[in-house]
Structure formats: C-alpha cells, structure tokens
Amino acid sequence: MSTLQTLAAVGELRRDLQRKLTYDGLWAAEAKGNKGGRRPAVAADKTSAVRTAYLEARSIAALARDGTPGTSAVPAPSWPAASTRRPSPRPGSG
Missing domain, CATH: 1.20.5 (Single alpha-helices involved in coiled-coils or other helix-helix interfaces)
Known part of the structure; x- marks a missing residue:
C-alpha cells in the first residue's frame, strides 16, 4: 500500500x-x-403582530415609525389565500 x-x-x-x-x-x-438551530431574533407574538399589520396593507415605513422590528427580523410569511393578500402597491402591477 x-x-x-x-x-x-x-x-x-x-x-x-x-x-x-x-x-x-x-x-x-x-x-x-x-x-x-438559531433562536428567533424576535418573539413569536411580536412577529405575528407585524405580519398581520403588513398584510393589512401597513407600509414598512409606518411599521418602522411604530418601533416594530424591520422586515429582516421577521420571517417571510407563508402567503394565505389570494383574497387576504396584501394589495399591490401600484395599479396594474399584479
């Protein structure tokens, strides 16, 4: 060998x-x-509150002004049915 x-x-x-x-x-x-695994950066209750506000068409700037964590700290949502999705920001874009 x-x-x-x-x-x-x-x-x-x-x-x-x-x-x-x-x-x-x-x-x-x-x-x-x-x-x-890595621990979540934001508590689950705060994450769900931010996600709900975002899906209710609140802007990221408004969420930031309220002192809520930015979108980089909140996991991306698994999108619900089309009827409850956040509306498109521009007409004709989606």
Whole structure:
C-alpha cells in the first residue's frame, strides 16, 4: 500500500469518526430536549403582530415609525389565500 493510499484511508477514518461523534452529540441533545438551530431574533407574538399589520396593507415605513422590528427580523410569511393578500402597491402591477 502506498503512502498516498494510507493517508487517504486515515482521512476517511477521521471523517467517519467525526461524523459519528457529531450525530451522537445531536441525538444526545435531542434526548435531553434541546432543539438545534438559531433562536428567533424576535418573539413569536411580536412577529405575528407585524405580519398581520403588513398584510393589512401597513407600509414598512409606518411599521418602522411604530418601533416594530424591520422586515429582516421577521420571517417571510407563508402567503394565505389570494383574497387576504396584501394589495399591490401600484395599479396594474399584479
């Protein structure tokens, strides 16, 4: 076996071990009740209030003046039925 093959085999073993340990840690955290991922930047009640105001045709500038978080801090809504969508800002644009 050449040196290159030996190094490749060691690299594979290292990658497999790292993957196994990562998954073991994730499973252990899940068993303890920990949830992975980034925590929300804004509380859920505030997010829903901003989303509702936005869908009621309030402008982003008005939301910013009220001190509510900007749209970058609020997850994009999963759009409801067409009858409750926010109206188009310009006539004929949608």
